[in-house]
Amino acid sequence: xxxxxxxxxxxxxxxxxxxxxxxxxxxxxxxxxxxxxxxxxxxxxxxxxxxxxxxxxxxxxxxxxxxxxxxxxxxxxxxxxxxxxxxxxxxxxxxxxxxxxxxxxxxxxxxxxxxxxxxxxxxxxxxxxxxxxxxxxxxxxxxxxxxxxxxxxxxxxxxxxxxxxxxxxxxxxxxxxxxxxxxxxxxxxxxxxxxxxxxxxxxxxxxxxxxxxxxxxxxxxxxxxxxxxxxxxxxxxxxxxxxxxxxxxxxxxxxxxxxxxxxxxxxxxxxxxxxxxxxxxxxxxxxxxxxxxxxxxxxxxxxxxxxxxxxxxxxxxxxxxxxxxxxxxxxxxxxx
Numbered sequence: 001x002x003x004x005x006x007x008x009x010x011x012x013x014x015x016x017x018x019x020x021x022x023x024x025x026x027x028x029x030x031x032x033x034x035x036x037x038x039x040x041x042x043x044x045x046x047x048x049x050x051x052x053x054x055x056x057x058x059x060x061x062x063x064x065x066x067x068x069x070x071x072x073x074x075x076x077x078x079x080x081x082x083x084x085x086x087x088x089x090x091x092x093x094x095x096x097x098x099x100x101x102x103x104x105x106x107x108x109x110x111x112x113x114x115x116x117x118x119x120x121x122x123x124x125x126x127x128x129x130x131x132x133x134x135x136x137x138x139x140x141x142x143x144x145x146x147x148x149x150x151x152x153x154x155x156x157x158x159x160x161x162x163x164x165x166x167x168x169x170x171x172x173x174x175x176x177x178x179x180x181x182x183x184x185x186x187x188x189x190x191x192x193x194x195x196x197x198x199x200x201x202x203x204x205x206x207x208x209x210x211x212x213x214x215x216x217x218x219x220x221x222x223x224x225x226x227x228x229x230x231x232x233x234x235x236x237x238x239x240x241x242x243x244x245x246x247x248x249x250x251x252x253x254x255x256x257x258x259x260x261x262x263x264x265x266x267x268x269x270x271x272x273x274x275x276x277x278x279x280x281x282x283x284x285x286x287x288x289x290x291x292x293x294x295x296x297x298x299x300x301x302x303x304x305x306x307x308x309x310x311x312x313x314x315x316x317x318x319x320x321x322x323x324x325x326x327x328x329x330x331x332x333x334x335x336x
Contacts, residue, residue, distance in 0.1 A: 016162065017317040020152070021243060024322065027143040028249070029271040036272065036288045043273065043287055049113075050277035053106040053262075057097050057120045060090050064123040064223070068208055068216030079219065084231070087223025089260055092233040094120045095128075096262045096278075102133035105277040118197060122204040125220040127197040128179070131190070135182055138333060140274055143241075144249065144322045147330050150182045151241065158317040167309045168230075170316065174237050175228035188334050233257055235301025238308045240267045242318045245296040249320040252285075253298040268295060 037043060067087060071079050097106075101117040104110055117129035135150050142148045153161075157177065161170040170177070182188070208216045228234050239251055253265030262278035264270065269284040269292065276284055285292045298304055308314050325333075 020321040033272045046280045047275045049105045050279040068212040083222040084226045088227030091223040092227035098129045118200045124224045127201040130193045130197040152319045153316040161316040172229040235304045239298040239304040248296045
């Protein structure tokens with residue numbers, strides 16, 4: 001994992017953790033947000049949606065639909081390569097479009113963001129957009145909170161994914177664990193919009209099956225599985241919050257893959273200012289460089305995946321957790 005800024009002055013873990021890192025302090029982003037806002041009040045001018053998002057989603061979904069026809073009669077090798085290189089990249093981009101829209105950064109009106117998120121969700125083959133929004137907001141408000149933040153692996157994952165081979169399996173199947181973890185850690189009853197999400201996915205899958213058969217459907221599912229697994233773009237799942245440097249729980253990546261990822265690599269900037277669209281996150285860093293240039297950074301998402309698998313001092317336990325909420329407060333969140 002490449003690091004920048006004052007990373008050399010921090011301490012890298014030397015032994016594989018057997019438990020999460022428990023922190024009694026508040027998550028760092030609220031404090032930095034206050035400091036930056038006080039020094040640079042003009043940063044509020046960066047708040048708000050990006051008008052390009054709807055066009056990016058429409059083009060990406062259209063390309064994936066076209067690809068379901070293209071791969072119909074291709075060899076298995078061409079089929080798999082297309083699903084990995086093209087489909088995996090597009091579907092991962094749509095996952096991150098769902099992330100943008102969960103923050104209402106596509107339109108000013110929440111309804112329009114929800115509808116566009118359903119479209120972005122369509123080529124993934126499985127319903128995710130609405131549930132993701134509910135859980136992701138808690139990831140921001142209660143980062144690392146035990147029993148609330150489902151971005152953090154379970155104890156079972158921490159105990160099992162310890163060897164290099166098992167960590168490789170974890171990387172390949174991240175989408176499966178991300179989808180099942182909420183049901184185990186913080187289950188919520190589905191609401192109306194979840195059922196709309198289910199219906200929209202069934203309708204889109206039926207459309208694909210009618211016009212391109214099982215070949216088209218399997219292409220979409222394979223694109224999702226590969227795009228969220230051993231794919232360069234999926235490195236952000238690991239790079240964002242896994243503790244590669246002791247004392248740092250969020251890392252930014254400023255490399256070229258941000259072009260396909262709505263700048264989600266600017267992750268410290270995003271957590272500090274979640275109301276800033278991805279297209280303007282570089283401006284946050286440019287406006288307040290002294291707050292970001294000294295933080296540990298990720299230089300390569302591919303490198304992060306390699307380091308996570310091969311570095312024996314890193315595993316699924318390499319996350320920061322905290323306990324700040326009462327059981328009653330956690331129970332209330334299950335209904336939101």
